[in-house]
Amino acid sequence: MDRPTDNELRSLEAEMRGPLRRALLPPPSEGETQQLIAALQGEFDLLKIEPQSPKLDFNPQVEPPSLKQILRSQLRLNQRSILLAGGAVFFMLVLLINPEYPLDDLGGLPGGIFPLITPLLLIVSMLFSSRTWDKGMRAIETITPYPPALVLYTRLLLVTGIVVGMAFVSSLILEIRALRVESSYFNFGPFTMEWMGVLLVTGGVAMYMLFRKGMIASLISALLVYALWIVLQTSLLDYGITTNKKMAADFSMLLIGLGLVISSYGRSRKLKSTWRAQHD
């Protein structure tokens, strides 16, 4: 087919001018444009919303765990070293303490060596188990679907439980040994109350401070409370305090300690990060 010449194109243009003009619509007026925009406003609003992704929801694969479940998961961690070290310490204590005069060890300090060692063992165990020493493990253990400080809290609670449990069993063994030799110097109740009081108050202060001021402050305050308790014990001995009053004082310490442990639980639930506590 031949290509059209300029003349043919010009005549075609002239021929089509009329029909094309009739086919063309006049441009929309300002009013019509505004009407159209108003009609489409709803669609524009939708367009504004659509680019945003839907709000993030809690992972459906994840069940918000309870304290019991977190405790159970922490039990999976190898606590063997604490059990072995604690077991060895308590075994030596039971062997060292003379069942005839169980409270007269260590220069006549009331309560003997037992309540002196248990808080120290707790502080060391807490320090040992409170954090995972590897930075990478610590990082992945911190990303949890609950306040991350709860992991730290359950770990400390578990360690306290282990130390209390071992100390209690040792006390029972001491009681049996004292009964065998018919010692009149050993009273299971006041003895247990004494070590449990100082143990819980030391542990409670350590936990309380850990979730407020961090690891170093926690360690220092626990050691201070422990030192204060030794000073108080010797002072009470000088005043010649009765067994009943001593037991009441120990019971108060136990209650204070329990209060601090429970209050730390509340605090650990509120903490948004353990970063500070773990990186002190």
Place this chain on the structure above:
Amino acid sequence: MIELSGIERQAGTYRLEIEQARLTRGLNLIVGANGAGKTTLIELLTTLQAPDRGQILYSGREASDHLPLICSQIGYVPAEIELYGEMKVVRLLKYMAELKGVYHSDAIDRLMHEFRLEPFKRSKIKHLSQGVQRRIAVVQALLASPLFLFLDEPLNGMDAEERKFLITYLTQYARTRMVVVAAHELNEWEDAADHIIWIHRGRIRYNGSPENWKLGVSSRVWEGEVLLDQFENIPQEKLIHFRMKEHTMRVRMMGMQPPLPGFKEMEPTLEDTFFLHMDALARRG
């Protein structure tokens, strides 16, 4: 989607500053030189670090107000991690699953199968090779099928087969979720990366598609063979890659013109592009 705005974070000797950035679904590859701020950015995104200033929104929710909710959707594999060596593989994964609030064992079984960890199920972690330990580290991050998965140098310690498997797995995972990977070895992610986030000295220099990142280079890539004595005269700052052959060297270089006769222009890879951008920055001072 994760949106960062006005982020400032002092990390050691340098400061991470991000005015505005948006991370979307797909595989986001964070690239940058050592000390550029890749790990700091990942730790900010995983909520492990809090910014000194600014805001990070996870699909519209801020970490400080919804931490447990956001953490329920985060999986993280740090660059260096020493798993509890005394634990057996299955015990560690159960521990990690419970820590994440995943109480059904289906996820553990499925992932152990997918990552071919079944033969090591009852083995103590300390007895396993680095590559297997790395696979376990990745599996723990996937236990809750999180929407946001962060991996810092995930291929470290893995052999070629493990690397290939992981990249394929993550590419598929990223189809419906967000995967953020910080990496040094860029060529391995060539076909996998959907988005590139290039960090240089604490600032995001580029955030977009790999194609546009490659288009943004102002120099070209050349490849050819040179004799050993010629190789000694090649300016080192222009050298991208070299491979020794029997009597020659196969070299890959950057430049506007072919460095030597016989050199062919090549399509820049992600690694080439990184070098080209770094070279351009260095030239600009």
